[in-house]
Amino acid sequence: MTATKLDMGRANLEEFSATLIELGKNDKNIIAVTSDSRGSGKLVPFGEQLPEQIVEVGIAEQNLVGVAAGLASAQKKVFAVSPACFLTARSLEQAKNDVAYSNMPVTLIGISAGVSYGALGSTHHSLHDVAVFRAINNIDIIVPADNFETREAIKAASESKKPIFIKFGKKAMPILPRLEQSFEIGKASTICEGSDVTFIACGETVAPAYEAAQTLQEKGISAEVISMHTIKPLDKEAVIKSASKCKVVITVEEHSIYGGLGEACASLLMQEKIYKPFKIVGLPDEETVAGSQNEIFNHYGISAEGLSKTALELL
Amino acid sequence: MNKYTDLELQIKSVKYRKALLKYIKIANAGHTGGSLSCTDILNVLYNDVMNVSPENFHDNNRDRYIQSKGHSVEAFYVVLADKGFFPASDLKTMCKYQSKYIGHPTRKVNGIEFNTGGLGHGLPISAGIAKAGKMDNAPYKVFTLLGDGELAEGSNWEGAMMAAHYKLDNLVAILDHNALQITGTNREVCSPYPIDEKFKAFGWEVLEVDGNNISQLRETFAKVPSHEGRPTLIIANTVKGKGVSFMEDVKKWHHGVPSDEQYEQAINELDAELEKLEA
Numbered sequence: 001m002t003a004t005k006l007d008m009g010r011a012n013l014e015e016f017s018a019t020l021i022e023l024g025k026n027d028k029n030i031i032a033v034t035s036d037s038r039g040s041g042k043l044v045p046f047g048e049q050l051p052e053q054i055v056e057v058g059i060a061e062q063n064l065v066g067v068a069a070g071l072a073s074a075q076k077k078v079f080a081v082s083p084a085c086f087l088t089a090r091s092l093e094q095a096k097n098d099v100a101y102s103n104m105p106v107t108l109i110g111i112s113a114g115v116s117y118g119a120l121g122s123t124h125h126s127l128h129d130v131a132v133f134r135a136i137n138n139i140d141i142i143v144p145a146d147n148f149e150t151r152e153a154i155k156a157a158s159e160s161k162k163p164i165f166i167k168f169g170k171k172a173m174p175i176l177p178r179l180e181q182s183f184e185i186g187k188a189s190t191i192c193e194g195s196d197v198t199f200i201a202c203g204e205t206v207a208p209a210y211e212a213a214q215t216l217q218e219k220g221i222s223a224e225v226i227s228m229h230t231i232k233p234l235d236k237e238a239v240i241k242s243a244s245k246c247k248v249v250i251t252v253e254e255h256s257i258y259g260g261l262g263e264a265c266a267s268l269l270m271q272e273k274i275y276k277p278f279k280i281v282g283l284p285d286e287e288t289v290a291g292s293q294n295e296i297f298n299h300y301g302i303s304a305e306g307l308s309k310t311a312l313e314l315l
Numbered sequence: 316m317n318k319y320t321d322l323e324l325q326i327k328s329v330k331y332r333k334a335l336l337k338y339i340k341i342a343n344a345g346h347t348g349g350s351l352s353c354t355d356i357l358n359v360l361y362n363d364v365m366n367v368s369p370e371n372f373h374d375n376n377r378d379r380y381i382q383s384k385g386h387s388v389e390a391f392y393v394v395l396a397d398k399g400f401f402p403a404s405d406l407k408t409m410c411k412y413q414s415k416y417i418g419h420p421t422r423k424v425n426g427i428e429f430n431t432g433g434l435g436h437g438l439p440i441s442a443g444i445a446k447a448g449k450m451d452n453a454p455y456k457v458f459t460l461l462g463d464g465e466l467a468e469g470s471n472w473e474g475a476m477m478a479a480h481y482k483l484d485n486l487v488a489i490l491d492h493n494a495l496q497i498t499g500t501n502r503e504v505c506s507p508y509p510i511d512e513k514f515k516a517f518g519w520e521v522l523e524v525d526g527n528n529i530s531q532l533r534e535t536f537a538k539v540p541s542h543e544g545r546p547t548l549i550i551a552n553t554v555k556g557k558g559v560s561f562m563e564d565v566k567k568w569h570h571g572v573p574s575d576e577q578y579e580q581a582i583n584e585l586d587a588e589l590e591k592l593e594a
Contacts, residue, residue: 031450052450055446055481057473057477058473058476058477058480060473060476060477062435062439062469062470062473063439063442063470063473063474063476063477065439066436066438066439066440066442066443066470066474067439067440067442067443067446067474067477068443069429069439069440069443070439070440070441070442070443070444070445070446070447071443071444071446071447072443073379073428073429073440073443073444073447074375074443074444074447074448074451074453075375075447076447076450093433093436094436094439094470097430097431097432097433097436098429098430098436098439098440101430102422102429102430103422
């Protein structure tokens, strides 16, 4: 692997919005439901171009998800769009009962996820969403890393017959390399191969994990980076294969260290009797420090520097 | 659909009450009082008002029924069985190990649209279905049965506001207004009154009816939608525990199961009513 500066794409949020317009133009049953969130969801163009396919419910997230489930039961392909912090807490019972338990093919889109609203404080952070949905039966969890994964995830969701939660942030993302330019829900994507360290990351932490792999490369350490875009169902085979061949395993996520990708991987590896030095990098159980998303990432070691340091300590 | 006479529907209601008590007795569990209060409403909906049957249940143009007050599932199961969605004898397994006939509505049971049970869900879901109907210019109506206690759930008011905003006159909410909830009267627990004025202020058309009177229910449903461009609320004034003297308007029967003696008395009372109607 050679250290290369990655080209920048756009925000995953913008990729989502553009993809939804494309899909919506070809299928009038594609519906966006918003809770006064069309601006923050970059859905203004969708609303302008496809005014019959957007349902605005106002600032009422419980209703947002209930209405989305009702629409889906009447054969609509529904994307319920709201900031992840509200969508996955305020309307959690609707997500659990009306969508997951009732098995309605609604895609819940958590925008400005994680600490995207960094300086706005914990009311606007969403560091619990993977944990709660992991514990709810019958809903997939997808956290795309870059524009490619976002576009493919949205396309897959529009064809899916089951509930899905997808979340992403609002910052421009680099265009990541990957061994195979393919996307399938439940199949991890290998960004680069290595044999000393495995970084299993998701969403906007895949890019810093990749940068860390490049930093480690300069020190003669070979790191593998996996984009685990689907956290449920977890690609067990990919985790086992990568963890088995590397010396240490580091998971990285923009989520509480409790209940997220890290604990999903730890649980799997323990039960498979694969005992490797293991570290979960995420947001600790404390009131998150104020700052931009980038500053918060740096503060908690979700950066090239922080992750390579963690790898060196673990090796 | 062949039209039943009022008397035929009155007889059905008594039979439904007998049946739901039987299955509650076998299950040794159930929401007895609320099921007895909404029996006549379900009877009229399924036998006189709605275009839904086992034959058209997967047709997108069918009328929809969402039971928001999911706890009164026993009345719902009994009516669905009578409509031919499944054999009534299946209900002997109600609430038993591995039965699909659980204590709240579930889509595992033929004829049920949504899994409900948590309160305050039916109105938003129904508003979504009604909105889809408007988008598709579909002929169906959406009916949802609300409990009066559940009006305390804020999600109802989110749904009520949005349904009026989108002029969902294909949406009909029926309030099973028996005025009792698990702790006491609605007024004692946390007053929802005035309910009619609240819904009117939200932009709804509001009708009121004796919810245990078959002919009044039929007349009222025949008027719906009663105002173009507005969703309708039917406040159905009912009696919790209706039809069984010692259960009527007594809060402990919210989910009480009758003893053998009480069960016998209840069935005797209902049989006497049946005899009177059939005479």
